[in-house]
Amino acid sequence: MFLDERGKPVAAPQTTSELPAPETAPYDPMDWEDCPACAEAQDQCRYHRGFAAGMEYQRDLIITVLTDHAAIDQLQQRHGELKTKAAHAHPGR
Numbered sequence: 001m002f003l004d005e006r007g008k009p010v011a012a013p014q015t016t017s018e019l020p021a022p023e024t025a026p027y028d029p030m031d032w033e034d035c036p037a038c039a040e041a042q043d044q045c046r047y048h049r050g051f052a053a054g055m056e057y058q059r060d061l062i063i064t065v066l067t068d069h070a071a072i073d074q075l076q077q078r079h080g081e082l083k084t085k086a087a088h089a090h091p092g093r
């Protein structure tokens with residue numbers, strides 16, 4: 001443990017070698033084939049891993065909406081509400 005001049009404990013000084021390794025930012029976030037950060041990580045880089053997780057979550061949501069009756073009912077009800085609201089906001093359309 002490291003102590004300051006009054007004897008209080010302080011966090012150990014971090015040397016650069018203790019910090020997490022830098023990862024190149026993706027130059028083109030949409031380019032999964034030629035991503036230097038993915039190459040550096042020898043896997044998906046943090047950006048693309050997060051992006052893939054988000055895509056997977058969205059896909060799961062859509063599957064739920066298309067296959068679950070409770071979800072379909074709620075979606076249709078909400079859709080109806082929005083349609084009614086839009087019709088009142090723009091009468092005559």
Ligand SMILES: [Zn+2]
Pocket residue numbers: 026032035036037038039044045046047048
């Ligand atoms: Zn990447």
